[in-house]
Amino acid sequence: MTTSIIYIAGLYHSGSTLLDRLLTTSKDTIGLGEIYKLITDGREKYCSCGEQIDNCDFWTKFNPKVIGRNASEDEIEELYEDVMNLAHEYFPEAKYIVDSSKCHPISNEYIYKNFKGLIYHTKKDATNLKVINLYRDPRGWVGSIQKREKRFKRNFIKKIIHRSNLMRLVRWMQWYLMHKRIRHFLKENNIQHINISYEGICFQTEKTLKKIKEFTGIEYEINRDLELKTFNSHISVGNPSRLEPGSNSHIRYDSKWLSNRFNIVDNLMFILFNKQIKAFVYKDF
Ligand SMILES: [Zn+2]
Numbered sequence: 001m002t003t004s005i006i007y008i009a010g011l012y013h014s015g016s017t018l019l020d021r022l023l024t025t026s027k028d029t030i031g032l033g034e035i036y037k038l039i040t041d042g043r044e045k046y047c048s049c050g051e052q053i054d055n056c057d058f059w060t061k062f063n064p065k066v067i068g069r070n071a072s073e074d075e076i077e078e079l080y081e082d083v084m085n086l087a088h089e090y091f092p093e094a095k096y097i098v099d100s101s102k103c104h105p106i107s108n109e110y111i112y113k114n115f116k117g118l119i120y121h122t123k124k125d126a127t128n129l130k131v132i133n134l135y136r137d138p139r140g141w142v143g144s145i146q147k148r149e150k151r152f153k154r155n156f157i158k159k160i161i162h163r164s165n166l167m168r169l170v171r172w173m174q175w176y177l178m179h180k181r182i183r184h185f186l187k188e189n190n191i192q193h194i195n196i197s198y199e200g201i202c203f204q205t206e207k208t209l210k211k212i213k214e215f216t217g218i219e220y221e222i223n224r225d226l227e228l229k230t231f232n233s234h235i236s237v238g239n240p241s242r243l244e245p246g247s248n249s250h251i252r253y254d255s256k257w258l259s260n261r262f263n264i265v266d267n268l269m270f271i272l273f274n275k276q277i278k279a280f281v282y283k284d285f
Pocket of ligand 1: 047048050051059233
C-alpha cells in the first residue's frame with residue numbers, strides 16, 4: 001500500500017500544530033510533527049500522544065543522534081529515511097503520514113535550511129506528496145513573533161533592535177517574501193498543493209475542512225464542538241502549547257493580536273500587502 005505524505009508548509013507560528021492534530025483525528029493518519037527539527041535539534045521531553053518522550057511507543061523505537069542545524073544534506077537524509085522507514089514499519093496500515101516541518105526560506109536556493117523536509121519528500125517521491133500551504137494573517141503572525149521576543153534573553157542593544165519598528169518592517173517583509181519563495185518552490189517542482197489559512201480553519205471551519213478533506217482524502221472526524229480527538233499524534237517538538245491540557249484539544253483561534261496596538265508600519269504594510277492577504281488568508285471568506 002502506498003502511504004501519502006501530507007506536508008504542512010508555511011511559516012512557523014501559523015497554526016501548524018493545530019492542523020497536524022486536526023489531520024490525526026482520523027485513524028488512517030499518523031502525525032509526526034516537525035520531523036526536520038526533531039532530526040537537527042533533538043526531541044523534547046513530551047510527546048502529543050500524552051506520554052513522556054522516553055515512554056512514547058513510537059519515538060522510543062527511533063534512536064536519534066542530534067546532528068545540529070549545520071548538518072550535511074547526507075546526514076539529514078539518512079535520518080529522515082530512518083524516521084520514514086520506521087513509520088512505515090510501525091504503522092503498516094497508515095494511509096497518510098503528516099510532516100509539519102514547515103519552511104523557512106531565506107532565499108530560493110534548494111537547500112534543507114530553506115525548505116526543510118519539503119526537499120526530502122520532493123526528492124523521494126513528489127507524486128506521492130501533498131502539500132497544505134498554510135497562511136496566517138500577517139498582523140497576527142508579526143504580533144506573535146514580536147511577543148516571542150519577550151521570552152528571549154538578549155543584551156540591551158539587541159533588545160532595542162528586535163523590538164524596534166525597523167524589525168517590525170523586517171517581519172512583514174519576511175512574511176511576504178518567505179511565502180513567495182514557498183509558492184515558487186511548489187510551482188517549480190509541480191507539487192500538488194492547496195492554500196489554506198489559520199483564520200480559514202477557525203472562522204470558515206466547515207468550508208476549509210471540506211477543502212482539506214477533498215484535497216488529502218483523509219476522512220477525519222470533527223464533532224460540533226470542534227474537538228480534536230487524535231489517534232496517532234506523536235508531535236515531540238515545536239509549539240509548547242501542545243503540552244497544556246485542553247489548549248490544543250479544540251479548534252480555537254489565538255486572538256491575542258487583536259488587542260495589539262498597531263503603528264504606522266503595520267498600517268502601511270497592511271495596505272501594501274492587502275492583495276496577498278485577501279488572496280491567501282481570506283479567500284474563502
Ligand atoms: Zn508519542
